[in-house]
Amino acid sequence: MNTNQNTANSTQSEMVGKSRVVILGAGESGVGAAKLAQLKGFDVFVSDFGVITDKYKKALESLSIPFESEKHTDDLILNATEVIKSPGIPANAPIIKKIVEKGISVISEIEFAKRYTNAKTICITGSNGKTTTSLLTYHILKNAGVNVGLAGNIGKSFAAQVATESFEWYVLEISSFMLDEMFQFKADIAVLLNITPDHLDRYEYKLEKYAASKMRIIQNQNADDVFIYCADDDETLKALKNIKPLAKSFPFSIEKKIDQGAYLEHDTIHILIESNNELTMTITDLALQGKHNIYNSMASGIVAKVLELRNPTIRESMSDFKNVEHRLEHVAKISGIDFINDSKATNVNSTWYALESMTTDVVLIMGGVDKGNDYSMLKDLVKSKVKAIVCLGKDNKRIHDAFEDDVEIIVNTFSAEEATQIAFHLAKRGNTVLLSPACASFDLFNSYEDRGDQFKAAVREL
The missing domain is CATH 3.40.50.720 (NAD(P)-binding Rossmann-like Domain)
Structure with a gap:
């Protein structure tokens, strides 16, 4: 010992x-x-x-x-x-x-800590976007003067803060692994961003088991609570056919008009909660750009409106927010080539979102520990935007098999420095080198943060 x-x-x-x-x-x-x-x-x-x-x-x-x-x-x-x-x-x-x-x-630690606090909780889960949405929600509330803490899968431990702080609200980023060991816990406001294949190795490679884990975010809720979800997410809608939320539900969508919740019309987000005055904001004013971040901003905006925060405060916070490190983080522009660190993209859907937001030709650095990934959803984006793939991992066979007909060049590398140098040589002025692995990091790195940090260090050495 x-x-x-x-x-x-x-x-x-x-x-x-x-x-x-x-x-x-x-x-x-x-x-x-x-x-x-x-x-x-x-x-x-x-x-x-x-x-x-x-x-x-x-x-x-x-x-x-x-x-x-x-x-x-x-x-x-x-x-x-x-x-x-x-x-x-x-x-x-x-x-x-x-x-x-x-x-x-x-x-779980979350279940244990909740026993010892009367603070209300905003619990945010989803396969993608939960860190960004949690940070944005916390940013909005803090700027509005709410006595709020940030915990869960991010920042300081919830239990440690319950032991030493006296917050009235907590924004908690909640993973499926945490939800699996949460039983009596109840979210006052539950946010489910999306359900896409991730961590299937922990769920017998069955998406329905993983989805059931995510749906635990609404367990124990009652009519006084709030449930916020994406009305465009097929797996969420499928799960909601079998589980009827007791909480007041507010969906958000970029595809259709929503009476109570949030929707996108042309280039304007509309958020309306019951009789509260409507919040409108153009997407060009959002700090977070890209389709996936419209969803994240809508979810955070609904939380803010549920708490009856002032529209000017919400707009200001949604326009001056700085995103989390390792999530579509611009590292540098060298010889006319942009380098983007998206190391936090540890599943295929995250990489899809990253590619979807790219406006130039891409040299894509991807690979690592494959968690039962289905790469088929990336094929159209890879065909249209990716000129070369630089694999970064010990076993890259499945990436080769998935994309060998879609890109001319697929190269294997075994360090962030090697991957960065090869990507630099493959890229041309006006291109983007994007690290968006779609895989966990633990074959070559200590964590996705370590992977991202090594990539950034390698870029700065170019």
Whole structure:
């Protein structure tokens, strides 16, 4: 154990009679949950099968919370009253199977933290756009003077903030993995942006199972709550045929007029919520450009109108917002070639959105850990916009198979530096080099952030 075993044992003996909470995973959410659990008087133990970073190790040590690193010890875990699981640990992991067999409750950090706050929650999920929409929503609310925190799949842990802050509202970015371990939790405002194939390796490669996970965003809602969804998303509409929301529902669309919600007419967004005065805004005034970002802006705008924020404040915030790093981030223009970092595009649909927003010929850098991707949806865009594909990953066979008839050049590379240099040589003045991988990053990189940072560093070395 990468801590003092005696500390763990003595702490256990001192805590006899207290409910024992075991936390699996010592990242941001796990350490935040440990902090809150300790504050609430639980006997806390943290176990991580991987290496705990120095930052989080020091945080646990400063709180005198016992932990272990690079292993799971059954005797220290299977005596738990409840287990809080990191979203990254799959349900079929050996330790999870043992916990379930023992009849021990397994929940998410979000579920745990919500027990200890009266703050209202705006919960945003979707296969694509949830980070951008969460940040934009938070930006609008904060600018309007709302006492609001930002947590979930982004920023500081929800549990840590519940332990140390006193926000009245939280904007929570919620992944399907989090939703799978949320049971009593209720969103006051639930936002579902879209459902497209992603993480299917965690859902038996069945889209309907993944969709069912996303629909958990509306579980436990009642008539006083709000549900915001995309009326143009086929999988969402399919799921809504079987699940009838109890909450007040506000759809958004760029294809048809909506009575209560948001829609696009010509180049103007209209947002109308019940008797509130209508908000209109031209899409050229939006800080976020591209079709996918019209959807994201509509969703955030509906939230703002539900909260009865002033139209001028909403317009100002939607026009001066700066997007998240690694999402269609302009890095540099070199020799007339634009370099765009979209490393956060870890699924095919995200890459589709990125290509759809391009207005020049593209040299596309893509590849990584394939999560059961169906590349067919990219074929038309690749044919019309992509002049070459630079693969960045250990196994690129499926990308070659998918696009060998659509582009003349497909090159394999195994580092961000090599991919960037080759893409630069393949591009011409007026072209765009776009890193939009459509895959997870863990074959060559620590994270999508690491991949994006290495790409940006390589661009600056050109």
